[in-house]
Amino acid sequence: MRPFSYTTVSTVRSAVLQVSPDPKALYVAGATEVLNLVREGQIAADRLVDIRALPLTSIRPGAEGLHIGALARHVENHPVVRRDYPVLAQALLAGASPQVRNMFTPGGNLLQRTRCSYYRDVRFACNRREPGSGCGALEGNNRYNAIFGGSDHCIAVHPSDLAVALTALDAVVRTQGPAGARSIPIEELYRLPGEEPHRETVLDHGELITGIDVPASRFAARSHYLKIRDRASFAFALVSVAVAVDVRRGVVRDCRIALGGVAPRPWRARAAEAALTGKPLNEESRRAAGQAAASGATPRRHNRFKVAMVERAVARALSEVGD
Amino acid sequence: MESSGRAAGGPSRRQVLGRGALIGAATVGAGLAPQAGAARAATAPPVREETLAAEPVEISLRVNGRERTLSVEPRTTLLDALRERLGLTGTKKGCDQGACGACTVLVDGRRVNSCLTLAVMQRDAEITTIEGLARGDELHPVQRAFLECDAFQCGYCTSGQIMSAVALIEEGHAGSPEEVREWMSGNICRCGAYPNIVAAVRQAAGGGAR
Structure with a gap:
């Protein structure tokens, strides 16, 4: 090292004062x-700044929603979060x-880097790691790569499960930078690769995530996360789905469907949401939502299976939140 | 007895290995107190505001109930500090990237990958390694269960499996074989000893081998 x-x-x-002025410093x-x-060696850091002592550990549920500190521990065990x-x-x-x-x-989870093996293995070309060097995944083993949102320069997928769930909950990321505080809707946190895949987020260097706000909603309580992977546990998603539905008098009034494992950022499946909204939640509407979620996919040689997997995973995740 | 892996007195590491793979170098220490430590965060925040230069620095770590002084660089992982500086080679280096679990130790009672944290980040923590489980010649119940259930083959992953299992039982995740499999998923066994590992964890937890 x-x-x-x-x-x-x-x-x-x-x-912020420690990291902002030093391009080789990292939280x-x-x-x-x-x-x-x-x-x-994917990141060349000369200095690590340990932020564990910052007062950012709280988990605060309230009428407005849920606040999660950037350093909160075991959020999954909080009774209000579970309910x-x-x-x-x-x-x-x-x-x-x-x-x-x-x-x-x-906070760190949201900023983790892609698991694309061409990014992780520094012997391979990777535009994300080394701008202009090329992309080994485009014609290589792209089984794990994106079917949405990629470019001719990068087809990496974002690995965070948490980010997918937060995308389905309209979460807002709070940051503090040298220029002050910002609130960034989680979908806008991540950039699509385009011609500059090395620019992964909209954050400035030294801009620190201080917390995450999940607004109160009518759909959060009726929600589910489905993750499909190569082994039963401890693996990154091939496809994952976060669904949240507001069903009243038998009809879906509002919903969120977000996908993981398929795009360079958590992927909101708006066509699927539109297909489901106004419909009763049944086998037909679930299947239609799945098909809508997979529409517009641009799979590569080794990941065509993800298209059908998205269709079925969306339908199955929706079946977990009841009729 | 001495808590270093090179220690005299008690069975040596080689003798222990000869008996069947790292079922605990005989170390006397405070032993294990996961419950006491569990209330603290696994990575207790440092209280100091300071900068350590990119060069060797003397620190102290509390390992298996004993305060140990050692020289590390900021980049030294807890794993390398334990093995290379303190001679506690029961903790194994497998993948060195948090994917295999061979380096699992307890930090303030919680299981962590010691390859994924820096020694300088654990200066305020209570660290327990495989060498800290046994009390004298008396093996920890999880160590005994691994022996009795033949829960290893080559043994390289075993200390990590045992440390993980100790924490898993303390967490209350040994309720069924399915639950054990899920909560042991951070420990990979290349020999495929999984059925016997699950049986050992269930036995140690008092839930019966099946």
């Missing part, structure tokens, strides 16, 4: 992602391993 210095901070202000909290990236935001608890439990879940933080 390349050598780096290590700084501990106790306030958000000093954290560290859970370290489950940062250490791998620094060790393998009122089941998709959130399920997505967290579907992620990583018990060991990693004892270490990671929500």
Whole structure:
């Protein structure tokens, strides 16, 4: 591992002051992602700034919704989260391993990098890791790669389960940067790769995620997370689905359907939401929503299976939230 | 007895290995107190505001109930500090990227991958390794169950499996074989000893091997 210095901070202000002016400085909290990236060389950091002492650990449910501090621990165990935001608890439990879940933080989870093997293995070309070097996945083993939102420069998928659930809940990410505080709807946090896949988010260097706000909604309580992977546990998603529905008098009044494992960012399936809204929740409407979710996919050589998998996974996830 | 892996007194690491793969170097320490530690975050925040330069620095770590002083660089993982600086080689390096679980230790009672945290980040923590489980010659119940259920073959993943199982039982996740399989998913066994590992965890938890 390349050598780096290590700084501990106790306030958000000093954290931002430490990292913002130093392009080679990086925040560290859970370290489950940062250490791998620094060790393998995807990120060239000379300095890690440990933010674990910052007062960002709270989990606060209220009438307005749910606030999750960027450093909150075991959000999935909070009774209100389990009752009122089941998709959130399920997505967290579907992620990583018990060991990693004892270490990671929500803020860091949102900013984890793609698991695309051409990004992770520094011997391969990767526009995301090294702009202009090419993309090994386009013509390579792209079984795990994107079927939505990719470009001729990058077809990586975002790995976070939490981000998919938060996308289905209209979550807003709170940040603090040198220029002040911002609130960013989670969908807008991530950039699509386009011609600049190395620009992954809209955050400035040193802009720190301080928390996540999940607004109160009529659909959050009736929600579900389905994750399909190559083995039963501790694997990244081939396809995942977060659904949340507001059903009144037998008709879907409002809903959210977000997909994971299929795009460079959590992928909101708006066509599927439109297909479902106004319909009763039954086998026919679930199937139609699945087909709508998969429409417009641009699979590659090794990931055509994801199209049918999206169709079925959406229908199945919807069957878990009742008729 | 000495808590270093190179210790004299008690069975040596080689003797232990000869008996059947790392079922605990005999270490006397505070032993395990997961319940006491569980209330604290697994990665207890440091209280200092300071910068450590990218060079060797002397720190102290509390490992298996003993305060140990050692020299590390900020980039030294907890895993490398345990193995290379403290001689506690019971904790294994498998993938070195958090995917296999061979390096699992307890930090303040919670299981973590020691390859995914820095030694300097754990200066305020209570660390328990495989060497800290047994009390003298008396094996921890999970160690005993692994022996009795033949829950390993090559043994390389075993200390991580055992540490994970100790935490799993404490967490209350040993209710059924299915639950054990899910909550042991962070520990990979290349030999495929999984059925016997599940049986050992169930036995140690008092739930019967099946």
